[in-house]
Amino acid sequence: MTGRELPAPGVAATPPSTADLEHLRSALALAARGPLGDPNPRVGAVVTDAYGAVVGQGFHAGAGTAHAEVVALSEAGEMARGGAAYVTLEPCAHTGRTGPCTDALLVSGIARVFYAQADPTPVAGGGAERLRDAGVDVLGGVLAGEAEALNSAWTFAHRHGRPMVTWKLATTLDGRAAATDGTSRWITGEAARADVHDLRASCEAVLVGTGTALADDASLTARHPDGSLRARQPLRVVMGRRSLPAGATLLDESAPTLHLTTHDPRLALQALWDKGIRHVLLEGGPTLAAAFLRAGVVDEVVAYVAPVLLGAGHPTVGDLGITTIDSALRLEPVDVTVLGADVRIRARVATASPRTTDPATRPTPPEESH
Numbered sequence: 612m613t614g615r616e617l618p619a620p621g622v623a624a625t626p627p628s629t630a631d632l633e634h635l636r637s638a639l640a641l642a643a644r645g646p647l648g649d650p651n652p653r654v655g656a657v658v659t660d661a662y663g664a665v666v667g668q669g670f671h672a673g674a675g676t677a678h679a680e681v682v683a684l685s686e687a688g689e690m691a692r693g694g695a696a697y698v699t700l701e702p703c704a705h706t707g708r709t710g711p712c713t714d715a716l717l718v719s720g721i722a723r724v725f726y727a728q729a730d731p732t733p734v735a736g737g738g739a740e741r742l743r744d745a746g747v748d749v750l751g752g753v754l755a756g757e758a759e760a761l762n763s764a765w766t767f768a769h770r771h772g773r774p775m776v777t778w779k780l781a782t783t784l785d786g787r788a789a790a791t792d793g794t795s796r797w798i799t800g801e802a803a804r805a806d807v808h809d810l811r812a813s814c815e816a817v818l819v820g821t822g823t824a825l826a827d828d829a830s831l832t833a834r835h836p837d838g839s840l841r842a843r844q845p846l847r848v849v850m851g852r853r854s855l856p857a858g859a860t861l862l863d864e865s866a867p868t869l870h871l872t873t874h875d876p877r878l879a880l881q882a883l884w885d886k887g888i889r890h891v892l893l894e895g896g897p898t899l900a901a902a903f904l905r906a907g908v909v910d911e912v913v914a915y916v917a918p919v920l921l922g923a924g925h926p927t928v929g930d931l932g933i934t935t936i937d938s939a940l941r942l943e944p945v946d947v948t949v950l951g952a953d954v955r956i957r958a959r960v961a962t963a964s965p966r967t968t969d970p971a972t973r974p975t976p977p978e979e980s981h
């Protein structure tokens with residue numbers, strides 16, 4: 612027990628103390644233990660008793676499991692009464708697969724709630740207001756940047772009303788994605804390829820065009836270095852009108868596969884959004900990458916550049932309609948990392964302003980098969 616004075620009931624939340632910030636930082640560390648590649652955000656929670664002693668901790672372990680607040684509150688039990696909750700995301704006010712966290716907080720008798728990031732989702736948002744209306748002292752926006760960084764793709768997706776798209780490419784030094792005969796295995800070395808599996812595992816869907824699916828017959832699964840499948844697999848998505856032959860690796864049992872017959876990137880993203888997908892890894896090839904770039908729906912680029920020359924073959928990206936250097940699409944570099952003999956460049960693409968499309972007027976999803 613800290614012997615700290617109890618806040619007077621009904622008094623607005625005071626700025627966070629050093630101890631409050633410490634508890635929120637612990638909640639952020641707990642949140643980071645949640646899974647990547649899940650449609651739900653990673654959330655952590657710490658509950659203290661009325662004297663400031665930690666009595667409950669929890670994190671969200673993925674869609675369909677208990678929310679972080681509920682885990683921490685059940686550990687705290689009656690000791691939460693008159694205490695405080697520190698949550699990395701504004702407590703939700705809606706019933707999804709689990710009940711509203713605001714109700715759980717109110718039933719627990721918690722007196723104060725500190726949260727980091729405001730909930731950007733229209734259905735789950737409004738939790739802070741509901742708690743305040745019920746007489747709880749609420750302070751939001753504390754360490755919000757750190758909390759957003761834990762769920763950057765999820766936050767982006769909800770702000771823009773579509774999944775975030777990361778385009779991953781492996782390129783030779785002279786900008787080739789494949790040789791003239793279509794072979795592209797392998798441009799990069801082992802370290803870069805292992806990194807791609809981490810990237811796949813952190814996304815909920817991996818997308819290629821039929822050109823790549825037919826040329827490479829790749830599995831597009833997320834695997835461990837020994838080749839075994841990771842427990843969590845992204846949805847494999849193929850876009851294009853041609854069918855895949857029976858026996859294509861993408862149709863095997865190792866992960867689900869969706870075939871979208873549209874050529875419209877926005878329609879494809881809408882179909883994936885409707886399936887709960889918030890982060891898509893676009894793995895090419897050059898034609899599909901160009902279509903997404905031209906549609907303005909590539910948000911991040913992860914390029915693995917190998918010290919390899921081909922001189923001829925498929926360019927890394929198709930025609931973007933750019934004819935003069937002044938019109939070049941210039942990306943904002945985020946980091947550059949050496950991976951074995953290769954270099955990974957991560958860069959951001961300036962994206963159109965959030966939520967330009969009203970969800971009510973969004974187009975109907977395209978026909979789907981498989």
Ligand SMILES: NC(=O)c1ccc[n+]([C@@H]2O[C@H](COP(=O)([O-])OP(=O)(O)OC[C@H]3O[C@@H](n4cnc5c(N)ncnc54)[C@H](OP(=O)(O)O)[C@@H]3O)[C@@H](O)[C@H]2O)c1
Binds near residue numbers: 790794852
């Ligand atoms: N190095 C790398 O990072 C990398 C990555 C991927 C692929 N590759 C290489 O790239 C080569 C394949 O290139 P690719 O350009 O044919 O592959 P792609 O971009 O994967 O597929 C192109 C096909 O996608 C369909 N498609 C879907 N939406 C489209 C749209 N908006 N506009 C145009 N077409 C659309 C069309 O097929 P339909 O006629 O069926 O509709 C089109 O022919 C292979 O050799 C592969 O190894 C390299």
